[in-house]
Amino acid sequence: MLLTVDIGNTQTTLGLFGKTGKLLRQWRMxxxxxxxxxxxxxxxxxxxxxxxxxxxxVKHVAIASxxxxxxxxxxxxxxxxxxxxxxxxxxxxxxxxxxxxMPDPRQVGADxxxxxxxxxASYGAPVVVVDFxxxxxIDVVDGNGTFRGGAIMPGLMLSARALFSQAARLxxxxxxxxxxxxxxxxxxxxxxxxxxxxxxxxxxxVRRIVGELRAEDPGLSKVPIVGTxxxxxxxxxxxxxxxxxxxxxxxxxxxxxxxxRAKKREGLGE
Numbered sequence: 554m555l556l557t558v559d560i561g562n563t564q565t566t567l568g569l570f571g572k573t574g575k576l577l578r579q580w581r582m583x584x585x586x587x588x589x590x591x592x593x594x595x596x597x598x599x600x601x602x603x604x605x606x607x608x609x610x611v612k613h614v615a616i617a618s619x620x621x622x623x624x625x626x627x628x629x630x631x632x633x634x635x636x637x638x639x640x641x642x643x644x645x646x647x648x649x650x651x652x653x654x655m656p657d658p659r660q661v662g663a664d665x666x667x668x669x670x671x672x673x674a675s676y677g678a679p680v681v682v683v684d685f686x687x688x689x690x691i692d693v694v695d696g697n698g699t700f701r702g703g704a705i706m707p708g709l710m711l712s713a714r715a716l717f718s719q720a721a722r723l724x725x726x727x728x729x730x731x732x733x734x735x736x737x738x739x740x741x742x743x744x745x746x747x748x749x750x751x752x753x754x755x756x757x758x759v760r761r762i763v764g765e766l767r768a769e770d771p772g773l774s775k776v777p778i779v780g781t782x783x784x785x786x787x788x789x790x791x792x793x794x795x796x797x798x799x800x801x802x803x804x805x806x807x808x809x810x811x812x813x814r815a816k817k818r819e820g821l822g823e
Contacts, residue, residue, distance in 0.1 A: 557807040560618035562687040568804030590630035615811035617663035650813035667806030685782035752792035
């Protein structure tokens with residue numbers, strides 16, 4: 554089996570894949586920058602034990618991380634505690650199976666590359682992914698199947714925390730989609746501004762980005778818009794932007810990058 558590890562600033566998503574590439578299980582846990590390798594091992598062991606699985610059955614691991622301190626702890630845990638020999642770290646400067654048309658690929662987050670790879674495989678090219686996490690990322694694959702970049706903006710919870718930290722009386726508001734955009738009291742006004750506002754922000758940026766793609770290529774076919782990330786289902790209730798909701802997109806992309814690299818190694822006889 555293959556374990557994928559998507560380490561974000563707020564959450565870490567784990568995916569367990571079988572030999573045929575089918576996603577068997579998925580877990581989410583908090584990303585705590587103070588976690589040690591021993592603590593990560595304890596949590597991972599607990600997930601497997603709870604489901605009657607054996608960590609020894611995991612033969613390969615692929616990691617996509619935007620948190621360097623946790624990347625180091627995961628690598629130490631996998632290499633020294635679990636004695637894993639096949640651990641791939643997704644890195645945009647190495648071959649991930651997709652062309653990256655950006656001046657400095659080192660600046661591209663591993664999760665964004667994974668999203669682009671999986672979206673192209675599932676929905677074709679062009680395609681736009683909107684990933685709602687700590688930050689809201691918009692990831693763009695053009696009609697040639699090339700990753701072009703996109704946009705990064707504060708995520709829903711990050712925006713909410715910034716507002717609540719400066720306006721204490723608003724902190725008790727639950728972040729759900731209100732019935733109407735026109736708030737009739739403080740609670741619904743905040744819900745409209747944060748939740749519907751996040752949806753409207755994504756709508757506006759996606760519209761501009763797709764417009765720029767069409768200006769480059771007037772004959773461009775329909776551009777599917779795919780939503781993913783931990784908050785996508787709530788935000789999707791406030792918009793008709795998405796052609797598909799795909800919460801497993803990032804872990805599938807990590808798997809597909811690992812598979813691409815494994816086939817490349819086999820071809821080179823490594």
